[in-house]
Amino acid sequence: MSGMKRNLVLALAVAAAVAAPSAFATNGYFSHGYGMKSKGMAGVGVALPQDSLAAATNPAGMAFVGNRMDFGLDWFRPNRNTQVVGNAAPANNIDYDASDKIDFFIPEFGYNHMVSSNMSLGVSVYGNGGMNTSYKRNITLFSSTNSAGVDLAQVIVAPTIAMKLGSSNAVGLSVNLAYQRFKATGLQNFDNAAQSSSPGNVTDNGYDNSTGTGLRVGWTGKVSSALTLGATYQTKTNMGKFDKYKGLFAQQGDFDIPASAAVGLAFQASPKTVIAFDVEQIYYSKVKAVSNPLGPVSGGGVLANQLGTDNGAGFGWQDITVYKLGFSTEVNKDLTVRAGWNHGEQPIPATQTFFNLLAPGVMKDHLTLGATWTTAKNSELTVSYMHALNNKVEGTNSIPASFGGGNANLEMDQNSLGVAYAWKM
Secondary structure (H helix, E strand, O other), rough: OOOOHHHHHHHHHOOOOHOOOOOOOOOOOOOOOOOOOHHHHOOOOOOOOOOOOOOHOOOHHHHHHEEEEEEEEEEEEEEEEEEOOOOOOHHHHHHOOEEEOOOEEEEEEEEEOOOOOOOOOOEEEEEEEEEEEEOOOOOOOOOOOOOOOEEEEEEEEEEEEOOOOOOOOEEEEEOOOOOOEEEEEHHHHHHOOEOOOOOOOOOOOOEEEEEEEEEEEEEEOOOOOOEEEEEEEOOOOOOEEEEHHHOHHHHOOOOOOOEEEEEEEEEEEOOOEEEEEEHHHHHHHHHHHOOOOOOOOOOOOOOOOOOOOOOOOOOOOOOOOEOOOEEEEEEEEEEEEEEEEEEEEEOOOOOOOHHHHHOOOOOEEEEEEEEEEEEEOEEEEEEEEEEEEEEEEEEOOOHHHHHHOOEEEEEEEEEEEEEEEEEEO
């Protein structure tokens, strides 16, 4: 790679990492897919690498995408609405609009270079989801004065090596270099010695950030002329602690990125049509800040599950399984169209909706469309669209009696429109 190309790759990777904004992703807080081609097919890609973002799904796929560079931008619009019902204080029983900020622009970048006919080196830069709620007013159960909200953004830079084993199989390894930042506002009712192990480090401290490292490994193999299989596993990414919020998150501000595993297949139904199917498991239960239940947080007394302690209260998220089904058809030599359906379990139990007024990640079903045009001999233009169908989770005994009881209800729908340009080299 020439010095000019090397500098361009580095500049684009850094720009994507710095620019990656907060958003609310769709399978819990993971994106429904990575790379615009994958996103147009509901996020499939374990056995169907299509561009240099392939390492975000399965690093083995980079051995089959050739020499290329991809840069994309997603316009993401999540509509978040919540309500409190049945509370002892009638003034608390209102609907809340959590979408004071609704437009997010999420960049992605990939580069892949075939060192030899059997080995590739590349890098994929992508947002690993995030959370954002920006209420137009304070949630009175959380604070009597300040507007509530959280803002979590995560970006991963994944240097990747992939190697073909013969003509049909490949293995790959990515080192996930992760950066995240977070802030919370409007949680004053939890910022005291009764509720938190570190008062003053719960809310309204501006942004804090942390970094960490994890691994992703993968395999893909063609088992017949029409069928390709794949498998991948991502370790938990151990992140540094959010010191400014060590009184909010369990384990003194620890907020790791959970492990995940996926298997997939791609079936060549005809010379021009591919059907792909992935199943992914996301292990939210292995990250205490995300999975610990809120528990019996009360209006007084030091609690075993005090916020910020080793086993501190959290959001109560459970592991989820996600199913992705995608279709791709070559209309002619210059146009390929795509469609897909992504169905995932939502991670929030009905008993845990109260704290999840801050993180209402309740999406289940996503419909996608996409297309790629060959715009010149060595370039492509890809677009993708996603609509996540409205879903509502009604709480069941979710607000503690010490906060007046009742329930919190969570509701969301989403749309995104993305575009990517690729250069083949």
